[in-house]
Amino acid sequence: MSTRGARGALLALAALTLIWSYNWIVMKQALAYSGPFTFSALRYVGGTAVLFVLLLARRESLAPPPFWPTLGIGMAQTAGFQALVQWALVSGGAGKTALLAYTMPFWAIALAWPLLGSRPGGRQWWSIAVAACGLLLVIAPWQGVGSTRSVLLALAGGLSWAVGTVLAKRLFVRHPDVALLSVSAWQMLYGTLLLVLLALLIPQPVVQxxxxxxxxxxxxxxxxxxxxxALWLLVVQRLPAQVASLTSLAIPLMGVLLAWLILHEQPGIWEVAGMALIAMALLSLRRTSMR
Structure with a gap:
């Protein structure tokens, strides 16, 4: 991979960090006016429409990419992840839910080894260990992480996202000519269909x-x-699965900082120490990916 490609992926991740970190606050606030599955269905129906409009505007082919891999990505990355974390937010705080969902990188590393044959190198093992310690300090389970159901749902959401990430990486490896925007749109369409079905079948509060x-x-x-x-799949396409997954830990860290600025949730000493360790691991990974 070229240095330019790696830099483009890291720039995409920087933009994604700002968008997704603030969205944890938005998703929590939206539950005051809607049920979790209804909100998930609404956001992805609209998001899917946006991506297909972009396909038309760019005059790209509307032909679907390989069906089964794209379906798997949609079920795991769109439907599974979104439904589980939005449900977790019902009884869990935005910051803690985000941090638990971002155990995704460690699930992804465990899955990428047998499914992609992508074994972490020496520096990556060091980064994984440091990031894991940092995440543990930030979550601080000895201080309590909320309701058991919320914790399990958030962890399951992280696992579901990891499955989608590894499936997407495998699709890009096996079909290098597949269009990124096409995969983004079609996987979202498949996942959205399941989200809409859940919203229709599960009783939800009336939307305000x-x-x-x-x-x-x-x-x-x-x-x-x-x-x-679309930005996330660009990152997955251009960076190794371990690097893409671990660098995404910047998102919940930014979420903690935004919660501090917007909601005045000042991080404690454990969170500050954990964020410092994760930042150290991310810096190491950035140097590795640029090489």
């Missing part, structure tokens, strides 16, 4: 179409869902 809720849906449709997943 207030200005804050409309703004939350718009933010998710245009940025967090449509643009966000």
């Amino acid at each position: 179409w207030t200005p804050p809720f409309i703004a939350a849906v718009a933010y998710n449709v245009l940025l967090a869902s449509g643009l966000g997943w």
Whole structure:
């Protein structure tokens, strides 16, 4: 991979960090006006429409990419991850839920080894260990992480996202000519169909179409869902699975900082120490990926 390609992926990840870190606050606030599955379905119906409009605007082919791999990505990355974490937010705080969901990198590393034959190198093992210690300090389970159901749902969401990430990497390896935007749109369409089905079958509170809720849906449709997943697949396409997954830990760290600035949730000493360790691991990974 070229240095330019790696830099492009890291720039995409920087933009994604800003979009997704703030969205954890938005998703939590949206639950005051809607049920979790209804909100998930709304955001992804709109996000899917945005991606297909982009395909048409760019005059790219609407032919679907390989069906089964794309379906697997959609079920895991779009439907599974979103439904589980949005459900976790019902009884869990935005910051803690985000941090638990971002155990994804460690699930992804475990899956990438047997499925992709991608064994971490020496420096990556060191980064994994440091990042894991940092994440443990930030979560600080000895201080309590919320309801058991919320914790398990968030962890399951991280595992589901990891499955989608590894499946996407394998698709790009086996089909290097597949169009990134096409995969983004079609996997989201498949996952959205399941989210809509869940919203219809599971009893949900009546949606309150207030200005804050409309703004939350718009933010998710245009940025967090449509643009966000396209940027994430660009990162997965251009970076090794371990590097792409571990560098995504910058997102919950930024979420903690935004919660501090916006919600005045000042991080404690454990969180500060953990963020310092994760930042150290990310810096090491950045040097490795640029090489």
